[in-house]
Amino acid sequence: MSQISLADLNAASRADFVAALANVVEYSPWIAEQLAARRPFAGINQLHTALMAAIQSAEPDVQLALIRAHPDLADKTRRAAGLTAESTDEQNSAGLDRLSEAEYAAFERANNAYRDKFGFPYIVCVRRHTRDSVLRDFETRLLNIAKTETRRAIEEIGRISALRLDQLVIADDRLKVQGRLSTHVLDNHIGKPAPGVAIELMELASLGESRVIARAVTNADGRTDQPVIGGRPLPIGRYELRFRVAQYYAERNVPLSDPPFLDEIPLRFAISEPESHYHVPLLVTPWSYSTYRGS
Numbered sequence: 001m002s003q004i005s006l007a008d009l010n011a012a013s014r015a016d017f018v019a020a021l022a023n024v025v026e027y028s029p030w031i032a033e034q035l036a037a038r039r040p041f042a043g044i045n046q047l048h049t050a051l052m053a054a055i056q057s058a059e060p061d062v063q064l065a066l067i068r069a070h071p072d073l074a075d076k077t078r079r080a081a082g083l084t085a086e087s088t089d090e091q092n093s094a095g096l097d098r099l100s101e102a103e104y105a106a107f108e109r110a111n112n113a114y115r116d117k118f119g120f121p122y123i124v125c126v127r128r129h130t131r132d133s134v135l136r137d138f139e140t141r142l143l144n145i146a147k148t149e150t151r152r153a154i155e156e157i158g159r160i161s162a163l164r165l166d167q168l169v170i171a172d173d174r175l176k177v178q179g180r181l182s183t184h185v186l187d188n189h190i191g192k193p194a195p196g197v198a199i200e201l202m203e204l205a206s207l208g209e210s211r212v213i214a215r216a217v218t219n220a221d222g223r224t225d226q227p228v229i230g231g232r233p234l235p236i237g238r239y240e241l242r243f244r245v246a247q248y249y250a251e252r253n254v255p256l257s258d259p260p261f262l263d264e265i266p267l268r269f270a271i272s273e274p275e276s277h278y279h280v281p282l283l284v285t286p287w288s289y290s291t292y293r294g295s
């Protein structure tokens with residue numbers, strides 16, 4: 001997806017404006033056509049507010065058509081037929097292209113149950129979720145009435161479109177769509193930051209396989225050079241940070257038992273606020289460790 005500045009969007013011809021924003025909302029260029037007439041926009045937040053106003057002021061049958069333009073999640077048939085590039089990237093970000101047969105079956109059951117009840121596809125901003133949290137959200141929302149789900153679907157379309165705009169449009173202001181996960185290792189044995197600690201981040205799964213989603217090594221400040229997760233929402237779900245502390249102490253010639261009392265330390269935690277900053281530090285000695293949620 002090539003980026004464009006907000007100034008260039010404001011100055012573009014109507015046709016070029018519509019072409020640039022046509023896929024910000026799935027298969028619904030009529031929204032971009034309405035926005036073209038409302039220029040100029042002072043910032044990307046104003047642009048997204050106008051986009052949501054266009055959706056929310058549309059007639060109910062138009063809103064329903066908009067919702068029905070979205071694909072089912074993890075639908076093999078629809079994938080084979082072709083999704084938009086944006087939907088493909090979004091579904092892949094949550095690992096929906098790498099599901100086990102049991103997970104595919106679970107998504108198919110959930111999709112069918114949702115469509116049977118509401119008559120339109122389940123819509124969720126998958127960049128804000130793990131596979132587990134999507135399935136939990138399915139179960140929760142199946143208990144709702146159709147009016148509630150129509151409103152929820154439009155809210156999720158708003159989140160999806162905000163992320164697409166954030167990737168597409170360069171502006172002086174920013175949409176609040178990104179979160180950050182960071183860590184910091186403090187060696188309490190010497191009272192200093194711990195450089196050179198190898199770290200892995202696992203996304204934990206209930207039904208399918210858990211997977212490593214990030215690897216890093218702490219720098220001279222005991223931190224990672226980049227956030228463990230950054231530049232995107234933090235997917236709702238359960239995680240495990242693994243710290244190879246025995247290797248760290250062995251490389252510094254600290255006397256250790258054989259085998260070491262603490263070898264690889266796992267810290268399990270959960271993320272529930274995708275647009276927030278989660279800081280999960282490790283305070284460690286060869287014989288003890290602790291953690292907390294920092295900021």
